[in-house]
Amino acid sequence: MQGLGNSYIYVDGFKENIPNEESLPNLATEVANLHTGIGSDGLILILPSNLADVRMRVFNSDGSEAKNCGNGLRCVSKYVFEHQYVEHKHFSIETLGGIVESLVHLDEDGAASEVTVDMGVPRLKRKDVPMHGEGDELEEHVIDATEHIDGVDYTFTAVSMGNPHAVFFVDSVGEASVETVGPLVEQAALFPEGTNVEFISIKNGTEIDFAVWERGSGMTQACGTGACAAVIAAVLNKKVKKDEAIVVHLSGGDLTIRWSSKDDHVWMKGPAVTVCTGTYMIDG
Numbered sequence: 675m676q677g678l679g680n681s682y683i684y685v686d687g688f689k690e691n692i693p694n695e696e697s698l699p700n701l702a703t704e705v706a707n708l709h710t711g712i713g714s715d716g717l718i719l720i721l722p723s724n725l726a727d728v729r730m731r732v733f734n735s736d737g738s739e740a741k742n743c744g745n746g747l748r749c750v751s752k753y754v755f756e757h758q759y760v761e762h763k764h765f766s767i768e769t770l771g772g773i774v775e776s777l778v779h780l781d782e783d784g785a786a787s788e789v790t791v792d793m794g795v796p797r798l799k800r801k802d803v804p805m806h807g808e809g810d811e812l813e814e815h816v817i818d819a820t821e822h823i824d825g826v827d828y829t830f831t832a833v834s835m836g837n838p839h840a841v842f843f844v845d846s847v848g849e850a851s852v853e854t855v856g857p858l859v860e861q862a863a864l865f866p867e868g869t870n871v872e873f874i875s876i877k878n879g880t881e882i883d884f885a886v887w888e889r890g891s892g893m894t895q896a897c898g899t900g901a902c903a904a905v906i907a908a909v910l911n912k913k914v915k916k917d918e919a920i921v922v923h924l925s926g927g928d929l930t931i932r933w934s935s936k937d938d939h940v941w942m943k944g945p946a947v948t949v950c951t952g953t954y955m956i957d958g
């Protein structure tokens with residue numbers, strides 16, 4: 675399945691025997707491989723849950739397990755609704771980053787083509803990103819440029835949506851050095867668990883252009899948690915307003931994000947698409 679081109683191989687843990695724990699990182703890397711596997715940004719497991727209606731586990735293409743995945747949440751929502759694992763259009767999903775609420779929107783054929791996810795409250799304390807450094811409250815941070823980051827001073831805002839994000843403001847997303855600055859920030863010592871890296875430019879009060887270098891997967895077409903982090907960072911830096919429905923233009927398409935001042939929750943709305951189903955022969 676894919677959400678705005680951010681594709682994962684989804685395994686239905688209600689039907690399949692999930693391989694043993696230690697084999698999951700390698701399985702993620704294996705199935706994600708375009709040439710010797712299937713080809714995706716990673717692996718997502720759809721599982722029963724004791725805490726919510728269903729549970730989602732996310733593995734990046736490098737095998738690392740992530741605590742949240744916005745595009746994944748929309749596709750898991752579509753899948754569990756259409757497979758009748760949930761009784762209503764509104765249900766909860768357990769992730770390592772917390773429990774979120776999902777609402778599927780049906781098209782004229784009764785398919786769940788769009789999904790709204792209440793992504794919960796963003797985490798803005800340094801220790802919750804997590805990010806090293808002094809002071810608890812996050813304000814705009816300057817990362818010291820070195821010669822291998824073309825010697826330019828970059829500023830970014832760090833936000834957690836259950837997973838870490840460093841959001842950079844650039845004049846033009848098309849000219850951003852995503853493939854050079856992205857991996858350097860992803861692995862910067864500042865972030866003990868690494869980080870996803872977003873590059874955004876503010877088009878106007880309700881639109882943001884967006885590119886992303888994902889932790890553990892590299893350049894992807896879209897990052898749902900990253901789009902949420904982008905809007906949070908834009909509000910914190912007074913470039914857009916809370917409660918406004920902000921359209922984030924990602925490479926793979928648009929997401930609508932709103933940070934509500936009523937409950938401080940972040941809402942994400944966007945598409946979810948089933949590409950194909952099949953059987954994968956695990957080596958050995």
Ligand SMILES: N[C@H](CCC[C@H](N)C(=O)O)C(=O)O
Pocket residue numbers: 680732734739740741742743744745746837838870888889890891894896897898899900
């Ligand atoms: N690479 C992310 C996980 C996938 C997030 C992204 N695909 C999304 O849609 O939010 C991380 O390691 O935190």
